[in-house]
Structures are given as structure tokens and as C-alpha cells.
Amino acid sequence: MTYATVPDRHPPSPGRRGWYKRNEIAVTPWLFLAPAILFFLFYVIFPIYQSFTVSFYSWDGLSDPTYVGLENYRELMDDSAFEVSLWNNFKWLVLYLLAIPVGLMIALFLNQTVTGIRLYKSLFFFPFVISQVVVGLVFTWFYDPTFGLLNTFLGWFGLPTVNVLGDPTLATYGIIAAGLWPQTAYCMILYLTGLNAVDPEQIEAGRLDGAKGARMLWYIIIPQLKPATFIAFVVTIIGALRSFDLISIMTNGGPFGQTRVLSFYMFEKALSEYGFRMGYGAAIAVVLFLIMLCFIAYFLWSMWKEEKGH
Structure with a gap:
């Protein structure tokens, strides 16, 4: 003998359900975000x-x-x-941005199908x-006035030896050049990723x-690379302002600070x-x-304004 199951004619009302069940859709994302937020x-x-607070005190940390x-x-x-440090940060900001166009040019070259591209x-x-420590050491050896490759190349052309890291007027530019090497590679990777998302139909229409050559690049390809350019700008500027390890390895702040x-x-x-002087250091921070x-x-x-315009 079989018995038919009778459906429940009185399902639980929303008021009888738990708070989490009633707000599950709104609450669940915040539960996943909670560890990162904390x-x-x-x-x-x-x-x-703490940095803002400590900057108002004279404190030795103990x-x-x-x-x-x-x-x-x-x-x-x-x-x-402090004035010298601020001026050097400005130099880093301006010259570090060269990594973006150079990275774009390299990405355009590597985006082709040619022999040996891998x-x-x-x-x-x-x-x-x-x-970055290895980069600093490599460029320190490269600039060395006794056995460095830079002065070896200069000697081939009969040019005098240059002590880049020992010259107060050249040392900062030498360190920036060392920093541009990996930063250009990073921008290149961003643009290679962005080029994979370029719409081929727009290129064909151009x-x-x-449109060809520079006109194709300026009016069709670069506008589609805006997300990659935005990230490259932000990361490059932050990297320029946070520059520490290369200076510590290559000159330790010298010559003569x-x-x-x-x-x-x-x-x-x-x-x-x-x-x-923790308080003074916090003020600089x-x-x-x-x-x-x-x-x-x-x-x-700028990003919010552009999204709002769309």
C-alpha cells in the first residue's frame, strides 16, 4: 500500500525565516570580502x-x-x-614615465608573428x-669605472671614463636608468595583454x-589600450615615488646625499x-x-569621469 505525500499548505512566512536567509544575497559578498577588508x-x-599621529611628536621609538x-x-x-630628496622624486616621476611609451613600442614589436619571437x-x-636587488647589483657593475661594460664601450670610441655613480650630477640619472629596465618590461606585459583584446574589426575598418602606420596606432589601437595605459600610469608613478631599494643598493644615498x-x-x-627621529621620519612619510x-x-x-561619460 502506498501513501501519497500531502504538500505543506502553510510554508514558512518570511518573518519566520532566519535573518541570514532573508539577506543572503546582500550579505554573502561581504562575508567573502571581510578578511581582505580587515x-x-x-x-x-x-x-x-599612526604616521599622521607620530608626525606631531618628537620620538626616538623607545x-x-x-x-x-x-x-x-x-x-x-x-x-x-629634504629639498634635494623632493627634487629627485620629481626627476624619478618625469623620467620613469618613459617606461610607458617604450613598453608600448616593444609590445607592438613582440605582437608580430616573426621567426624567433618567443x-x-x-x-x-x-x-x-x-x-630589484639583482638589478641594482647588475647596473652597479655595469657603471663601474674600472671594469664596467659602460666604460669599456666608451673606450672603444676613444671617449673618457665616466664614473656614473660617483658623480653627484649623474648618479640619480644612472639609478633611474636601472629602474627603467624592469619597469619597461612590466609596461610591455600590460600592453601585450591589452593588444590581445584589440578588436580586429576596428583595425580592418581603419x-x-x-589608416595605416602612425594613424592606425594613434586613432584605433591606442584608444583601445586605455585600460592598460591607466594601470601602467598608476603603477609607474607609485613605483617612482616608492623608489628605495635601487638607491640603497647602488649608492646608499650618495655621493654626498x-x-x-x-x-x-x-x-x-x-x-x-x-x-x-621617528616623528621627523613620519612627517616625511x-x-x-x-x-x-x-x-x-x-x-x-579621470576613470570615474570616463565611465560616467559612457
Whole structure:
């Protein structure tokens, strides 16, 4: 004998269901985001808040801090080493941006189907995967005035020896050139990825309209590479402002402190000098953060404006 199951004529009302079941769609994404948000708050937002707070104190990191208000910032205005560091950061910002057009040109070359293209891609990709410390050591040997390849090449043409890292006027540019090597490789990878997403129909339409060469690149290909260009700009500017490891490896701020940037000068003041001026170092960090924030805010505003226009 079989018995038919009678359906429940009184399903549970929304009020009888649990709170999570009623809000499952809205709550579940936040549960997945919660660990990342907590890490971001603890390791990014809280240290930024601490930097602002410490910058108002005179503190060696061990004894009790003494509140000095804006005194650390007033001292920055008369600090010649801070002025040199700020000016060097400006040089890094301007010259580091060369990685973007050079990376684009290399990506356009590597996007072709020619014999040995995989070997070329490997050679251009290589700088991206090696450590900045290794890059610094390689270029230190390259610039060496006694056995470096640079002076060997100059000697072939009868030119005098150049001590790049020992010359206060050339050292910063020599370090920037070393930093451009891996940064160009990174921009190249971004653009290679972007070129794979270029619409072939638009390229074909451009050819039918007579566009070729530079006109094809400027009016059809580059507009489709805007997402890659945006990321390249943001990462390159942040990399220029955060430059520390190459300076530490290649010159340690010398000669005569002429290759310092804000991040390196902050380290010197907060952790390297006798007295450990944590408050003064925090003030330098705040200035660097505000400069970086201006650039990031500008790029985010530009991206939001463009998305709103669409």
C-alpha cells in the first residue's frame, strides 16, 4: 500500500525565516570580502593613521614621545636634504614615465608573428622576474669605472671614463636608468595583454578607410589600450615615488646625499641616524603619502569621469 505525500499548505512566512536567509544575497559578498577588508584596515589604514599621529611628536621609538605639533613640518621647510630628496622624486616621476611609451613600442614589436619571437619575448620579459636587488647589483657593475661594460664601450670610441655613480650630477640619472629596465618590461606585459583584446574589426575598418602606420596606432589601437595605459600610469608613478631599494643598493644615498629620495630620506631619519627621529621620519612619510594620494585621486577621478561619460 502506498501513501501519497500531502504538500505543506502553510510554508514558512518570511518573518519566520532566519535573518541570514532573508539577506543572503546582500550579505554573502561581504562575508567573502571581510578578511581582505580587515587586512587592509590593519596593515594599510591603521599605519597611515599612526604616521599622521607620530608626525606631531618628537620620538626616538623607545622613550616617551613629546608632542611638538607642526614643528617637524616647519623643520622640513628649511631642510636642504629634504629639498634635494623632493627634487629627485620629481626627476624619478618625469623620467620613469618613459617606461610607458617604450613598453608600448616593444609590445607592438613582440605582437608580430616573426621567426624567433618567443626568444625575443623571453629576453624582454626577463627583467620583470628578477629582484630589484639583482638589478641594482647588475647596473652597479655595469657603471663601474674600472671594469664596467659602460666604460669599456666608451673606450672603444676613444671617449673618457665616466664614473656614473660617483658623480653627484649623474648618479640619480644612472639609478633611474636601472629602474627603467624592469619597469619597461612590466609596461610591455600590460600592453601585450591589452593588444590581445584589440578588436580586429576596428583595425580592418581603419584599413578600409586608409589608416595605416602612425594613424592606425594613434586613432584605433591606442584608444583601445586605455585600460592598460591607466594601470601602467598608476603603477609607474607609485613605483617612482616608492623608489628605495635601487638607491640603497647602488649608492646608499650618495655621493654626498645627492641621490636621496623621500622614501630613502625617511628611512635615514627614522631608522639609520643616531637619535632615531621617528616623528621627523613620519612627517616625511606623510608628505610622500599626500603626493602619492594626489596622483591616485586624479587617476581615479579621470576613470570615474570616463565611465560616467559612457
